[in-house]
Amino acid sequence: MRILYGVQGTGNGHLSRARAIAPHLAAAGAEVTYLFSGRERDQFFDMEPFGDWICLSGMTLLTANGKVRTLATAQRNNPWRLWQEIKNLDLSGYDLVITDFEPVSAWAARRQKVPSIAVGHQYAFHYDIPQTGDSIISRNVMRMFAPAKVQLGLHWYHFEQPILPPICDLDEHPSAVIDNKIIVYLGFESPDVVIPLLKAFPETEFYYYCAEFNQAEDLGHIHKRPICRDGFKKDLADCYGVICNAGFELVSEALHLSKRVLVKPLHGQMEQLSNALALEQLDLGSTMDELNKDSIGTWLKTAKQPHCQYPDVAKAIVEWIMAGDWSSPGSLSEKLWSQTNQTVAKSYQTEEAVTSS
Structure with missing residues (x-):
């Protein structure tokens, strides 16, 4: 299977997920081209796992002193340039596009009618989960920024929705904790x-x-x-x-x-x-x-110590993708949450019960 994998470069979380998924795609025999956007090429680091990767402008978010710089963000993001990148991205040699909230790959897949799967936290916001600070604009951004035919949202709890546990890019085994x-x-x-x-x-x-x-x-x-x-x-x-x-x-x-x-x-x-x-x-x-x-x-x-051990979500997603039946992400969600430490669920269910009583 030939895959184009688009990754949003604003922040490092999207890259961490890609780093966790990449070795499983390689082990499964997929031929993957990685595309990153949202920052300049020289601002990426530790990119060896992604081979000869592509860098485009895409769209990004600019901040200063803990706040979004709305005007600077609008000035940085050029809709005409974005459209040119979408139009010029040739997907004719690919069987699938995976996007982690990366707009060029997502919209190119839609335009060229190539199957697409979205993986990322932002896609959980399409469901009934805790949300605040939203607006019509923010809701539309979440929905239209990087759409895909199949969307796998990630969160710390399922909230009775067909979303998946987090993907954790961890190489180190837990060590003896240094208390201070x-x-x-x-x-x-x-x-x-x-x-x-x-x-x-x-x-x-x-x-x-x-x-x-x-x-x-x-x-x-x-x-x-x-x-x-x-x-x-x-x-x-x-x-x-x-x-x-x-x-x-x-x-x-x-x-x-x-x-x-x-x-x-x-x-x-x-x-x-x-x-x-x-x-x-x-x-x-x-x-x-x-x-x-x-x-x-x-x-x-x-501060209380949390206990939320999650399964190998990256491996499970790759196995699900390579199996080729993408019609029922809900079954993948159920499987992974059944393997997750349930302290999270018990905590949330207890609060729900108190609130409703």
């Missing part, structure tokens, strides 16, 4: 704001990963680290908890490793606001609307 070690990954926040907050907790060792850092540097209990997949995975394996924005993939990996989570959602971004709401409703993590010392201090003292 915290991973910080706040890609949408300024280090000039984050570092002064972390200085208020000298008893805690913070490993702060940021794209603005060019090299590793230790400032007492604050350990500045440049973005590095291998180093990040090793630190994630033995940390006590994670402070991050409310993206989906890193939180999923943290939950799978039973790490405590504190998230600060990106303002103006419906997906992250809804993720924060879901974390609270599922009692899986803590949230803060703004970066502040009190929220971090309270979380460090009182």
Whole structure:
């Protein structure tokens, strides 16, 4: 089977899912061409698993200081250029297009009538799941940004909908936890704001990963680290908890490793606001609307450990795709949730019962 796999490059969560799925596609004998869009080619890293990959402009989201930059985003995204990329992408040699919220591959597949399967967290929002901060515009973006004939949404719980558990890109086995070690990954926040907050907790060792850092540097209990997949995975394996924005993939990996989570959602971004709401409703993590010392201090003292071990969703999706019967994703959903640790379900069902009584 010849597959074009399109991956949205805004943030690193989509890439992490692709990294988890890629070896299973290779093992299954699929011939895969990977297409990435949403950032410049030199801004991607650790791309060896994807061979001779394609980079296009696509569409992206621009942010600053924890908020969406609406005007800058509109100026960056050129509809005419997007249309030219869609029109010029030749899919005549492919049997299937897989898209992880990547618009060029998705719309080219629709235009050329090539079978397409979408895999990603954004597709869960087509169902009745916790949502907040939405609008007519955000709903239409979710629905039309990267459509596909078959859509596999991912989330931390199924919410009685035919969606799948998360895909976790993890190489490290859980290690002995270092009780005062915290991973910080706040890609949408300024280090000039984050570092002064972390200085208020000298008893805690913070490993702060940021794209603005060019090299590793230790400032007492604050350990500045440049973005590095291998180093990040090793630190994630033995940390006590994670402070991050409310993206989906890193939180999923943290939950799978039973790490405590504190998230600060990106303002103006419906997906992250809804993720924060879901974390609270599922009692899986803590949230803060703004970066502040009190929220971090309270979380460090009182955070509960989650238990959400998920099965190998990437392998199951590839097996399902290669089997060729794509008419019933609901059966795949049921199979995977039956293999998932049910602490999540019990927590959510208990809250539902209290609310309805």
